[in-house]
Amino acid sequence: MTYVTPARKPRRVKAAFIGPIALALTLVMCVFAIAIYLVEASVRDRDLAERSAAAGKLFEQKLGKDANLMRAVLRAMTTNPALEKAFRDGDRESLARQTGPLFETLRAEHRITHLYFTGIDLINLYRVHSPGEFGDEIDRMTMHKARDNAAAASGLELGPLGTLTLRMVTPWRRDGEVFGYLEIGEEVEHLIDEIRDSLAVDLAVLVDKKFLRPEQWQRGLGMMQRTGDWERFATHVALAQTSEQLPVAFDRHMLGGLLAGRNAVIDDGGRSLHVALVPLEDAGGRHIGELVVIRDIAGLQATFRRSIMTVTLVSLLVAAGVLAIFYFALDRVERDYQRQHDLELQILRLNTEHHRILQLEKLSALGTMVGGIAHQLNNPLVGVVNMAQLAERETDNPQQTRELLGEIRRAGEDCGAFVRRMLEFSRVSCFDSKPTSMRPLIEDTVLMFRQAEDRHHPVDVRLPEEPVVLMVDPILIRHALFNLLQNAAQAAGDDSPIVITLEAAVEPNGTAVGWTLAVSDRGAGIPTDVLEKIFIPFFTTRSDGTGLGLPVVQHVVLLHGGHVSATSEPGDGTRFALWLPMNQSQAA
Ligand SMILES: Nc1ncnc2c1ncn2[C@@H]1O[C@H](COP(=O)(O)OP(=O)(O)OP(=O)(O)O)[C@@H](O)[C@H]1O
Ligand SMILES: [Mg+2]
Structure with missing residues (x-):
């Protein structure tokens, strides 16, 4: 007995894939956002560097322009x-x-x-x-x-x-x-004031302390009524600046970093300031100090933050969109899986049910077989016992006793015939196929049938012109054909002919090619309710039948990979058709 085993669980596609997909999307979006951040940051840094360089260039241009003016003035004076x-x-x-x-x-x-x-x-x-x-x-x-x-x-x-x-x-x-x-x-x-006005940057001139003396510098401050702090930076001192005060965060430490080539962004009371240095050279080509360019980059920073936030937001939206698409797609896949799973479960149940029915059928066939054997053996045995009792009583009458003993022998022969039939049935499973020419096989069987048949039925054999050679076991096929001829003879009237045909035929439900060997009679036909049972072992409508003829035929055909069918019009005869496949080499 086969039991329904639970089919494998439907796959949780969504649960299995949505996590990794979300993770992969997050990673992609993170990489994208970081890439955008780096690009934006490099654009910002380039902008800052270019502005600082522009301030330095403008300072040089202004010096050149003023030098030209001075040259013109001097030329006018010297002439x-x-x-x-x-x-x-x-x-x-x-x-x-x-x-x-x-x-x-x-x-x-x-x-x-x-x-x-x-x-x-x-x-x-x-x-x-x-x-x-x-x-x-x-x-x-x-x-x-x-x-x-x-x-x-x-x-x-x-x-x-x-x-x-x-x-x-x-x-x-x-x-x-x-x-x-x-x-x-x-x-x-005044030059740095002009640059501040045109570039919107603050500037300061820092001079290396090694070119100055503190007392003289102090004196200079006094003369120009300015204030200054000699100690603010370790190496430099501010000589001029466009703003009142240099930013507090711009200290000696930061100046050290800037001199070492680093960029600096400082926070000056909520303002973001970018500080850069442009070297200053004197007329003798000495590097005397630095022009400090201080730019308020709050606007630039805000734009930068805005664009980064926009990119992040867009990335998140895209990720959410893609995730939603995946979610719905996976949902569909999961539903398909669920449907497939339900289908599998149904098929499994049907299969189990089919097995159960097969088991029942086998058991019932076994019951029928046992009943049939018992029935077939019981009748002659009852006769044997009865006649043996009679013979005991009739010992004085030798004639009577002889007749009774004759009856007992016939009953014993019936039993023997039945047992032989059973043995034939069991021998059918010995299957030995070889290329067999069908014409002689059929004609031999008909001859054998004529000799065994005392009613001498006309048999009409219709075979194709060309020789037909099939891969079959000739003994089994002959046996099957003989059974069909016997049945046809038993059903048909004395003069009505039995027709044997052999025709090429394609398997009705497929493309396999083969041959159909058919036996038709013009007998009484088979009622529909009987037709359903004729292949069941021991089913017979004849008093002297064993009900093993057609089961043997079916068994033989199945052993050859073919099938048998019976068509019957009650009152108009019956046709049994054995379809035998032709193997590939034969087909070629
Ligand atoms: N050509 C036929 N015309 C009408 N009925 C048929 C024909 N062939 C078979 N049958 C029916 O099918 C039944 C089963 O046939 P099957 O050959 O298996 O057994 P049987 O002929 O009864 O006994 P036996 O074992 O002696 O052949 C027959 O009893 C008969 O009712
Ligand atoms: Mg028969």
Whole structure:
């Protein structure tokens, strides 16, 4: 007995996949968000670096522009004969008269702060911006360069009092002979103010302490009425700045980091400030300090944060969308699985039920068989016993006794015949197939049947022209055909012919090719209720039948991989068809 075993559980697809998918999506989205963050951060850093560099470049451009203006002024002055005469004559009053108004205009409109007339010996003749000071030697880099190269020289000059001045010195010539020098200069503070206005950044000029002395620097502060802290930075000191105060967080430690090439973002009372350094060189090419560029990047940071948040939000939405799509897809898959599982369960139940019915059928067939055997053996045995009793009583009558003993022998022979039939039935399972030509097999069987049949039924054999060779066990096929012929003879009237046909046929429910061997009679036919049972062992409607003929036929055909069918029209005869498959080599 087969029991229903529970089918494997339906797969929990959603539970198994949604977690890993969510994890994978989260990872992808994280990587995406980090990539976007890095790209944004690099864009921001590039922007910051470019702005700082732009401030440095603008500072240089402004220095160049102012130097050009200074050059033009100096050229105009050196080509003025009256001025030249006053200079050559060492006439300070004339120089003052001639240059005073020009210098005032230059100071007011172009922030020129210094104008010198210096002799060929570098001894100052006259300072327009400070007429009381003269007679000292001008010992500055621009002056030395102009003298050494006999050409105009310009550049930043760091004064002993901590002033940073753009200076230009030009040699004054007559007939190719240098007879003195003209020098012009301006403080650079206004330049950083201009850069602040155009770039919206704060600037400060830090000078390396090694170019200054604290007392002189202090004196310079006093003269310019400014305040300063010499100790704020370890290596530098602030000479000029665009804001009142440098940010508190911008200390010596941070300056150290910046000088080491690092970038810095500081928090100054809620403001985010980016600080960068641009190196400053003086006229002699010395690295004298740093131009500090301080940029308020609160807006940039806010934009950066906004775009990162937008990217994160969009990533989350996309992830949620993809997850939802997966969820619904997996839900469908899971439902399909569930349906398949239910189906499997149903099939399993049906299978079990089928097995149960088969078992019952086997048991009932066994019961029928036992009943049949008992019935077949019981009748002759009862006769044997009865006739033996009679024979006992009739011992005085030898004739009677002989007749009774004859009856007993016939009953014994019946039993023997039945047992032989049973043995034939069991022998059917010995199956030995070989290529067999069907024509001789059929014709031999008909001959054998004619000899055994006393009624001499006409048998009409209709075989194909071409030889048909099938892979069969000839003994079993002959046996089956003989049984069918016997049944047909028993059913048909004396003159009605039995017809045997052999035709190529495709299996009705498939594509397998084979041959159908059919036996038809014109007998009484088989009623529908009988037709259902004719293949059951021991089922018979004949008093002398054993009910083993058709079961043997069926068994033989099944052993050959074929099948048997019976069609009958009550009153119009019966047709038994054995379909035998043709193996592949035969088919070829
Ligand atoms: N050609 C036929 N025409 C009508 N009925 C048939 C035909 N062939 C078989 N039958 C029916 O099928 C039953 C079973 O046939 P089967 O050959 O198995 O047993 P049987 O002929 O009764 O006995 P036996 O064991 O001697 O062959 C028969 O009793 C008969 O009722
Ligand atoms: Mg029979």
